[in-house]
Amino acid sequence: MTKQTTINILLVDDHAIVREGYRSLISKQADLKVIAEASNGADAYCLYKECQPDVVVTDLTMPGLSGLELISRLKQRDRKARILVFSMHQNPSFARQACRAGALGYVSKSSAPDILLRAIRDVYLGRHILSADIAQALALEKLGNEATALNSLTAREFEILRLLVEANTQDDIAKTLNISPKTVGNCHYLIKNKLGVNSDIELTRLAIKLNVVSLLDLADPA
Incomplete structure (x- = not known):
């Protein structure tokens, strides 16, 4: 029987209670593990170098170095970095800019928990993923x-x-x-x-x- 791969995750969000909720959700999955957490982009960048996670799950709006800038810096350091944005921003422009910076996925915080878990696994495999509301917003965006x-x-x-x-x-x-x-x-x-x-x-x-x-x-x- 093949041993199950564990996906190691760096969790980045400036709200401790939010990180605790994500950690609790992820800890129930046999193949997922949070190995490090950060409350801002600068700390996350340092932790990435130390921990070498398989997937970075990050918010965008944080004090100091934002998630968008973090994505850019991580991709400059490691072109193979696999990054998933999990954000309250449902504006398609944020999703577009995050993906342009190098994120593989973008999931809104209004999504169901199983959507986040599936997105983490997809990003680990190098797949591009958008939650349904973000995909719809991008498709229906008025191109004025x-x-x-x-x-x-x-x-x-x-x-x-x-x-x-x-x-x-x-x-x-x-x-x-x-x-x-x-x-x-x-x-x-x-x-x-x-x-x-x-x-x-x-x-x-x-x-x-x-x-x-x-x-x-x-x-x-x-």
């Missing part, structure tokens, strides 16, 4: 001029856009993404140019309209 412009942003530009409209300074963004303030400034200009806006106020309004951020995100001091 604004949405098309948003999709033209690179993963790095998309992340800088999100950080800019959350009122982070260029110096803060540069530190978070480990790039120069000048690079942030150049990206800021390119983002406004691509999206056809002339001011940061217009940029923020457009980001809210396209669900890149919500008013609740902007009101949250954290």
